[in-house]
Amino acid sequence: MSVICEMAAPFVANSAVEGTPVARPFRAHAEGCLKCQARHVAMTKTARELASMSNETLPAPMDLEWRVMSSLEGELALARSWRTPVAVTAAVLSMAAAVVIWRLRPRTQS
Amino acid sequence: MDVPQVERDKERELISRAQSGDRAAFAALVREHGNEVYTLARRLVGDPHMAADVAQETLIRAWKALPNFRGDAALSTWLHRITVNTAWTQKRRARRHSGLSLDEFTDVAAPMGADHPEMAGEILELRGRLRQALDALPEAQRQVVVLKDVYDWSHAEIADAMGISVSAAKVRLHRARARLARSLEASA
Numbered sequence: 433m434s435v436i437c438e439m440a441a442p443f444v445a446n447s448a449v450e451g452t453p454v455a456r457p458f459r460a461h462a463e464g465c466l467k468c469q470a471r472h473v474a475m476t477k478t479a480r481e482l483a484s485m486s487n488e489t490l491p492a493p494m495d496l497e498w499r500v501m502s503s504l505e506g507e508l509a510l511a512r513s514w515r516t517p518v519a520v521t522a523a524v525l526s527m528a529a530a531v532v533i534w535r536l537r538p539r540t541q542s
Numbered sequence: 543m544d545v546p547q548v549e550r551d552k553e554r555e556l557i558s559r560a561q562s563g564d565r566a567a568f569a570a571l572v573r574e575h576g577n578e579v580y581t582l583a584r585r586l587v588g589d590p591h592m593a594a595d596v597a598q599e600t601l602i603r604a605w606k607a608l609p610n611f612r613g614d615a616a617l618s619t620w621l622h623r624i625t626v627n628t629a630w631t632q633k634r635r636a637r638r639h640s641g642l643s644l645d646e647f648t649d650v651a652a653p654m655g656a657d658h659p660e661m662a663g664e665i666l667e668l669r670g671r672l673r674q675a676l677d678a679l680p681e682a683q684r685q686v687v688v689l690k691d692v693y694d695w696s697h698a699e700i701a702d703a704m705g706i707s708v709s710a711a712k713v714r715l716h717r718a719r720a721r722l723a724r725s726l727e728a729s730a
Contacts, residue, residue: 442720449691449719474730475723481672482691485585492580493594497572500601504565 437467444468448475553617561608571617572601578618579625585688586629588677592636600628622693626703633681675725683718690715
């Protein structure tokens with residue numbers, strides 16, 4: 433295999449996938465080289481196969497929907513579980529503040 | 543009204559309901575697009591378990607971002623973008639923890655042409671080698687090949703999704719195709 437075939441390889445592959453001529457510096461070589469032509473043919477088939485893979489759908493795991501929905505439920509429950517203690521703490525703190533303010537209020541001497 | 547239009551209307555309605563917080567509507571969208579999201583994830587990351595995690599994470603992100611979905615692109619296109627970003631993030635995270643093995647695809651659907659016995663063997667054989675060659679590509683190269691040559695994204699879309707320049711995306715694709723060709727040649 434010649435060095436020039438190796439240098440031309442990416443251009444031959446691109447040409448096969450894009451359906452365009454091989455880039456100019458390697459065009460003359462590729463047109464006269466059996467090895468490069470064989471590569472071009474092989475890569476054209478490959479490109480066709482790659483494109484046809486877009487019509488293929490692999491089955492997702494059976495529990496994907498369950499995993500997604502239960503994660504969302506979990507996040508919601510977590511948010512709820514945070515909300516309650518935060519609300520209770522806020523209520524306790526405001527009551528404590530009210531007591532402190534009440535205790536520290538200036539008193540008039542009778 | 544043709545069937546795709548009916549389906550589009552139905553999907554639009556589901557999206558709108560899900561955007562208002564209807565989880566049942568979102569579950570229906572997950573059922574509709576789950577396989578598609580998983581397929582792309584599988585092609586991008588290779589490993590089936592990681593692909594399932596990517597699909598799950600993608601759909602959770604989609605739920606969170608759904609209020610911002612304006613419907614300029616199809617839902618599937620929008621989901622594809624989130625899948626690419628999620629796959630990228632998960633791979634980076636995984637790489638930090640350990641080296642990963644890339645399993646082969648084993649449960650793929652029958653390829654087109656498989657019902658023609660004279661072609662089926664050749665196509666199946668090529669497809670098997672192609673999957674192995676794709677899996678063997680360095681991750682960044684595999685992603686550009688999958689997005690460009692399988693999903694027909696533009697260079698600009700790939701660059702945008704992967705956070706690289708358009709010329710970097712082109713160079714990566716150029717190298718990836720050459721590597722793929724060599725790898726297929728070696729396995730022939």
